[in-house]
Amino acid sequence: MHIHTPACTCFIIPSSMLRKLALEAEEAERRRLLEQVERSAFLRGQRAASGLAAPGLLVASGQKHRNVYDAHHATRLPGKLVRTETAGPVADTAVNEAFDGAGATYDFYLQVLHRNSIDGRGMGIDSSVHYSKRFNNAFWNGRQMVYGDGDGKLFTGFTHALDVIAHELTHGVTQYTVPGGGLVYDGQSGALNESMSDVFGSVVKQWHLKQTVKKADWLIGAGIMTPAVGKALRSMADPGNTSLTWSGDDQPGTMKGYVDGGDVHTNSGIPNHAFYLAAMKLGGHSWDKAAPIWYQALPLLHPDATFADAAQATMKAAELRYGTGSAEAAAVQGAWHEVGVV
Amino acid sequence: MRLSLHSVGGFTGPAGAQTHSVDVDRLSAADAARVRALVQALDPAHLPATLLKTRPQSWDFTYTLTIDNGVERQVRFHLDAAPPPLRELVDFIENT
Numbered sequence: 001m002h003i004h005t006p007a008c009t010c011f012i013i014p015s016s017m018l019r020k021l022a023l024e025a026e027e028a029e030r031r032r033l034l035e036q037v038e039r040s041a042f043l044r045g046q047r048a049a050s051g052l053a054a055p056g057l058l059v060a061s062g063q064k065h066r067n068v069y070d071a072h073h074a075t076r077l078p079g080k081l082v083r084t085e086t087a088g089p090v091a092d093t094a095v096n097e098a099f100d101g102a103g104a105t106y107d108f109y110l111q112v113l114h115r116n117s118i119d120g121r122g123m124g125i126d127s128s129v130h131y132s133k134r135f136n137n138a139f140w141n142g143r144q145m146v147y148g149d150g151d152g153k154l155f156t157g158f159t160h161a162l163d164v165i166a167h168e169l170t171h172g173v174t175q176y177t178v179p180g181g182g183l184v185y186d187g188q189s190g191a192l193n194e195s196m197s198d199v200f201g202s203v204v205k206q207w208h209l210k211q212t213v214k215k216a217d218w219l220i221g222a223g224i225m226t227p228a229v230g231k232a233l234r235s236m237a238d239p240g241n242t243s244l245t246w247s248g249d250d251q252p253g254t255m256k257g258y259v260d261g262g263d264v265h266t267n268s269g270i271p272n273h274a275f276y277l278a279a280m281k282l283g284g285h286s287w288d289k290a291a292p293i294w295y296q297a298l299p300l301l302h303p304d305a306t307f308a309d310a311a312q313a314t315m316k317a318a319e320l321r322y323g324t325g326s327a328e329a330a331a332v333q334g335a336w337h338e339v340g341v342v
Numbered sequence: 343m344r345l346s347l348h349s350v351g352g353f354t355g356p357a358g359a360q361t362h363s364v365d366v367d368r369l370s371a372a373d374a375a376r377v378r379a380l381v382q383a384l385d386p387a388h389l390p391a392t393l394l395k396t397r398p399q400s401w402d403f404t405y406t407l408t409i410d411n412g413v414e415r416q417v418r419f420h421l422d423a424a425p426p427p428l429r430e431l432v433d434f435i436e437n438t
Contacts, residue, residue, distance in 0.1 A: 075436055132436065136358035139351065141401045155358060164353055171400040185398040193400055194355075221353070233357055248357055265355030303397070 062110065065117075065124035066102050068095045071131040071146075078128045078144060094159045098127040098147060101165030108166070108204045109173070112287050113295050118172035125169070129159060138164050140171040154229050161224050162208055167201030173298075180303040188306045190264035195271035196298065202236060203291045213279045213286050219244065220272075236276040239269030255307075255340030270339050271310055278314075278335035282328060289328055293317045311336035343367065344410040345377070347435045351403030362435045369438075377434060383427040386415040393419035393428070405432060 064085060070092070071079035082095050089096045102125045109115040117123045126144035135148025138158040145168055150157045158164045174196050175182035183193035198220050206216045221233035230246025238244055239251035251269025252258055259266050279290035297313035305313070314332050322328035336342045343366040350359045366377050386409050395402060402420045407428065409415045421429060 075433070136360060137352035137354050139353060139401055139403075142399065155354070158353065167353060175399070182399060185400045185402060190398075190400075197400075233354065246357070263350075263356055265357075 062116075063122065064103055064106050065122070066099055066106075067124065067126045068099050069126065069128040070095065071128045073130055073133050073149075075132050077131075077141070077146065078126055079130075092129070094129040094147065094149070094157065097159035098129050098145065098165070101159065101162050102127055102145065102169065104162055104208050105166040105169045105204050108200075108207050108287075112207065113292065115173070115295075118169060119176045123172075138168055140168040140175075142172075142175065145169065150224070153226060155224055156226055158224055161221055163198075163201035163205040163220055163222075164224060165201075166204035167197040167220070170197040170200040173200070177298040178301045178303065178305075179299060182303065183301065183305060184303045185264060187264075188267065189304050191262075191267035192271055192301070192305055192307065192310050194264045194268035195275070196294070198234065198236060198268060198272050199275045199294055200291065203286045206285065207287050210285075212284060213282075213290075216286065218276055234265075234269065234272070236272040239273050253339065270341065271307055274311070274335045274339045274341065276335075277338050278332050281331035281334060289321075293321060293328070293332060296321065307341045311341045343378070343381070344408075345381075345431070345435060346408040346410070347432060348406040348408075349403045351401075362438070364435050364438055373434075373438075377431070380427045380431050380434070381409060381411070384409075384425070384431070386411070386413075389415060389417050391417060393417060393423045393425075395420045395423045407431065 066083075066085050067078075067081060068083040069077070069079035070082045071077060082092065083090055083099050089099075106117055106125060109117070118125065127147065128144060129147045129149075131146045131148050134151035136151055136155045138145070138147045140146075145165070147158045148155075171182075171193065174193055183189040183196070185193055201220060202216070202218060206213075209216075217232075218237035219232035219235055222231060224233065225231070225246060230242075230249075232245045234249065234251055235241055235244045239253040240249055240257070242249050250259070250262075250266050251272070252267065253269055253273040255270060258270065275290060275294060278293070279286040282289045293314055294317075296317035297310065300313035300316060301309060311333075315329055315336070318326065318329040318332040333342065345364045345366065346361060347363075348359060348361045350356055352358065364377070366374050369377065394404070398404075398420055402422065404418065404420060405424075406416060406418045417428070419428065421432065424432070
């Protein structure tokens with residue numbers, strides 16, 4: 001008789017119990033339990049995203065697998081392979097920028113958050129440049145990065161902005177980490193999806209530039225617009241401040257400005273600002289405390305998560321990392337309170 | 343007949359929304375015939391106003407196609423929820 005082993009990743013101790021134990025434990029024990037919670041949640045996210053059982057422990061880290069393709073202004077992907085991991089720079093600046101930006105983002109996730117690539121299992125990072133004609137956008141298509149060149153009137157291109165690259169790659173991280181296959185791209189969960197990408201887009205840029213939270217510009221997409229149009233697409237420090245961004249910036253920074261039925265790129269200003277406030281309260285570098293808290297909250301979310309769910313998840317993550325009643329947990333709660341979510 | 347395709351999504355969202363328009367009467371005879379056949383297959387008079395996924399992902403651009411053939415019809419859709427003729431029209435319009 002053939003014995004079928006069901007494709008299932010099972011955990012003897014429920015995550016809820018591990019979290020409770022962690023809250024009551026001493027520092028060293030708390031961190032050990034916390035890592036177990038993270039890994040359990042991560043594997044659940046993996047299973048949900050892939051529809052397959054996670055194979056167990058994560059694969060060895062540290063090897064990038066980047067490919068860059070040239071779409072030659074068409075829309076069929078990926079296009080012609082023009083740079084691989086083992087080859088040096090090429091004459092095309094966009095190719096090299098896409099390659100380097102993917103590398104910097106990979107390094108951030110590995111060195112700061114101990115995550116091996118987009119899926120946590122060393123997934124190759126493919127990028128296509130010169131997508132379509134005068135294409136004013138960049139996007140993650142569920143499998144790879146895609147960059148337009150901009151039309152030269154509104155946008156000047158996207159590969160030269162590291163936060164754009166990290167933003168889009170983070171959509172992949174969210175896809176693989178939030179149990180259930182990511183955050184549904186509509187309503188508050190969609191705005192959270194956008195916000196998570198803005199958060200890590202900005203943090204990766206700050207990490208690359210070694211900036212403190214006070215030195216950082218907290219702008220998203222600085223330099224991708226023509227000067228006549230604006231300076232940046234969004235501001236996490238002051239959402240909707242058109243003097244910092246561009247004339248069409250309609251982002252609210254608090255729930256008072258929440259737009260019912262608004263675009264995900266509009267209402268994302270609220271959780272963006274919550275992260276900014278938390279990072280400023282926590283001080284130092286955004287990747288020291290604030291970003292790891294937000295990252296740890298990802299597996300605590302679900303596909304239809306609301307802003308309130310995100311507040312609860314980040315507060316829980318802060319408690320798990322630093323303890324109930326800690327200054328860090330209070331900072332996170334204070335940030336969400338200031339934007340009117342809790 | 344005129345076709346207009348508006349798309350929103352990606353990093354830029356509404357800021358980078360793009361519109362492509364095609365005047366079918368100005369296309370080559372072969373292309374015009376192909377487009378008219380696709381529009382006919384779509385049956386604009388009975389096309390629902392929206393063909394959206396219930397659980398879209400970050401890579402799902404939102405398209406709006408306007409068909410002006412004396413009478414104006416509009417459909418808002420995600421590519422994955424669109425029937426093959428509509429997807430083919432998008433491909434044609436975006437690459438024209």
